[in-house]
Amino acid sequence: IEEHAGKAKVLHEQWAREREGLEQLTTLKRELEGAEKLVAEAQKQGDMGRVAELKYGVITEIARQIEEENERLTQLGTENRMLRQVVEEADIAAVVASWTGIPVSKMMESERERLLRMEDSLNDRVVGQDDAIAAISSAVRRSRSGLKDPGRPIGNFFFVGPTGVGKTELAKALAEFLFDTEKAMIRIDMSEYMEQSKVSTLIGSARGYVDSERGGILTEAVRMRPFSVVLFDEAEKAHPEVFNLLLQVLDEGRLTDSQGREVNFANTIIIMTSNVGSRKILDLTGNVSGDELTDQVKLILRDHFKPEFLNRLDDICVFRALNKDAIALIVDIMLRKVHRMLAEQRLTMTVTDGAKGFLAEVGFEPEYGARPLKRAIQNYIQDPLATELLEERFVEGDTIVVEVNESGDALGFSKAEAKA
Template structure:
């Protein structure tokens, strides 16, 4: 039984307790788990009919220990091996993907051929001829592939049968030895078992020969299979990086800069943290990265977190966001980690801890941290240092695979006053003044645990021109869903950038300008039926406002 169950049911009855001798069984280490897995390996190989490599066992123990926090060794490592082996067994018994694709293509062409039989024109006859030729070619290819697959499957089946027989004979040897039937034990150990081992070796060699032409079946579980199961259980990418992902990670700065304009330092710091983590060089006891983003409103602090979430999960909403203005009271800390025992909501858990338990690989955004009560930051200390947090029910939540981003407007007055000087020396002085002001708000032990404090520059007119393009691209996507196209002249773009430029408020006024000058007029035109599906809306500047005209009605467009 577990310690909790023992305390609850047995310890309270002293008469019952003294009739038992408690034996404490601790969780085995990773090395012990590997030894346990090696002992179980043959039984699982026979049960699933696949071979399990030693590096798969090592990967199961190490990855389970590193990434699966809510269960114990060796149980979680055994489950990984079991699931990876059963998945491979199902793949062996199912039709391989390559053959399945050819079969589906044949079926598709057969349907097309039947439809063409009713047609009598020349084009249909020619098409039918080419379809029949393709069907014949694909059938030939399919039969060759199936023959290869059946040969592999038969060889693997024989190997599985011999392994199963070997396992039962080894069990019989043990039984014969125990009951003293040494003649039977010797007969099996030195006769039948070596013969089966020789046959197994021959069959494995024959399988290797069959697979030299083509390989449709994989009959051994390796470390990559284990990593795939871990990735599926936890959502943490621990599999080997594909070439496409390597390329994306090397140009992560460019990908983030497409959305976050004019903040090279912030983008670079976040990109380096993600690369360290995926390359396996990050500190295994701390979060992937922890940052404080400082700067005036509307310069891209929250947008950087959104862009990172979109890069990692292909969805900018896949981000755990806590608005710290909701944590202004001292007692609101309980909302983060859960209410203490005896209080309402004890069973529900905390907003932060529950979200990270469900998605251990995520971007956690603490927005506008200066608005929170100072006691909230005591909770963050062990997250930043140890990558863990204990919730109100005593469960340890793992933060080691999260990127922690905290945003703040502290010192934004200093940045706006300075106007974001181009000169690096002058900017370094501004940064120092902002950091000094930050130290007045937060304790040294909190700031000392953060990986990097990044000061965002105010947006220049050139930056805003780029943001105009980004915002208009989003509007184009919205219109494309209604089969409409957008064409904005250079003068109109310049007008939007001029109207939306405000160094104090950043890029947010631009969104309001686009709504006021463009979207309001566009909504009215669409409701009046002036633009229909397939039309191109051309946006031109007309003095101190914008004008919408159908692109077809503009004569110079034809020559353009």
């Protein structure tokens, strides 16, 4: 509380200084306008002495004071300014962002530049799934260039593959890329809609029933955040009625809730995930071409989902099993989170190549993708390092070196020697 109170005091003092400066500036500008009007009147009356007095005395002094006040405000800085006299492009973008959910940074950044580097940005977080990333990126570019049906969602995708290979992670990465936050991903767990009686909760209970005024879980989420990635997780577990409900969304980009309100899905990306065909994917990855693998999985999907549903999808993206090379790359991605957590405590960490190789080895289980690696980082880095921090072996400003211990069965931690 004391820390927040201190920050609040600093912010209030900054706000007071800026307000005082802007009020002073406004007063000076009014005085300048008044003096200029007096000059005009004196000129009409032919009183040149009065004109000279105003121009070279009063107006010159006011202009000097305005310049001084502007200089003082400039010294307060521009990046973290709380008040401004002039409404700028960024201010308008911030207001529109609050209405639409499109983040300021994305509205200000060049659309063209953002779209052209989309694959690179997504590949920074998701490894080994180039085909899926390419399909998603192409759909977004079609939408932004006006080459899609304006009534349909930006894209309708089915992500199919074993557990832990990046299906949900790609949906999160896409939400962050397009809308600047993972919170722009709306996740619907299809295992909760196995019974027909649960399906109606997606659009809300009919009038007169309990909780009818609350709206549907799906429709209300999209109505409140129309620019979003909507993830239907474990689609194979949903009751068939769910897909009948979603046909309208996939085809027309809209859905009517129980209150009769039409919810627009035209600015959403619809993603469904499934583990159907995982055994086939694990067996065939690396042994057949990508096209052949996709064809085999599509045959399996036809046994589980109706053709009218599958035909409304823009693409079925088959996520391949991760190999050791992919896991080695994911080690660096997962370690970034640990680096960020340590940075909050003003600590840095250096992980040797040997330690990274150790984590990749103990965290490699093809059937479970990257999830064993997450556990390995927790067991071999986060848990023992937590103990070391509580024992105060490391303090603010230290660099922690992580390397394989002498026996080769665990990781050790040491403090980097300070540079002379």
